[in-house]
Amino acid sequence: MSDENAASGETPEVEIPVEETADNVEQIDPIEALRAENSELKDRVLRTVAEMENLRKRTERDVNDTRSYAIAGFARDMLSATDALSRALMVLPAExxxxxxxxxxxxxxxxxMTEREMQRLLAKHGVTPIDAKGQKFDPHKHQAMFEVPDPSQPEGTVVQVVQAGFAIGDRILRPAMVGVAKGGPSHASSEETVDKSA
Structure with a gap:
């Protein structure tokens, strides 16, 4: 001890060397740390690329849908005008x-000529009539207005079209308003296959 420390009554600071062991200090391999970081960054990049590809495809699909179906509202309105022209021609007497x-x-x-031109322009923009007569009733394409007792037609067959339906692409603009056959051959065969003993 020095005389100054002894005279002041303070205890001197003594550094005790601490041995570094595996218990109190973890040894991190810098190469393994870099590999782990590289793997994490690679995974992030791959996920980002996949998300961007999905976004590109979704955007492309949305653009195509918008291009195809953007005129749907206008086409519905044009169908009303076309129907009015058709009704005007129907009420004209033959004489x-x-x-x-x-x-x-x-x-x-x-x-x-006006009606034909309107139909042509609608078809040019992808608006097509729904073929209904003679087809099996499809609630996605047809709207049943009434049933027609017709034993010569299978039950559920469209036998009369009151108002033509139209589609744009694979979407229905307006379902066809139809009359559906009731009581045809499929009706009789379905009664025979019903188990009445239950």
């Missing part, structure tokens, strides 16, 4: 077409 004066015949031809 007005044959025996009418030149002005009446020109008017009828003009309505027919």
């Amino acid at each position: 007005a077409r044959e025996n009418g004066d030149a002005t009446t015949k020109s008017l009828i031809e003009g309505i027919e």
Whole structure:
């Protein structure tokens, strides 16, 4: 001890060397640490690339859907106008077409040409009529308005179309309003296959 420390009454600080052992200090291999970090970063990059690819595909699908179905509202409105022209032609008596004066015949031809042009323009933009007559009733494409007792047709067959239906791509713009056969051959065969003993 030095004389100064003894005179002041303080105890001197003494450093005790501590042995470093495996218990009190973990040895981390720098190469393994870098490999683990590299693996984690590689996994992040792969996940990010996969997410970006999924986003690209989803965006491409949305753009195609928008391109295909953007005119759906407009097409529905145009169908109403086309229906009005069709109804106007249906109510015209046959003798007005044959025996009418030149002005009446020109008017009828003009309505027919306008209706055909509207149908052509709708088809040009992907709006197609739904083929209903003679088909099996499909609630996704048809709207049943009434049943028709017709034993010559299988039950559930569309026998009359009241209003044509239209689709744009694979989506239904307007279902076809139809009359459906009731009591045909499939009706009789379904009664025979029912187990009435239960």
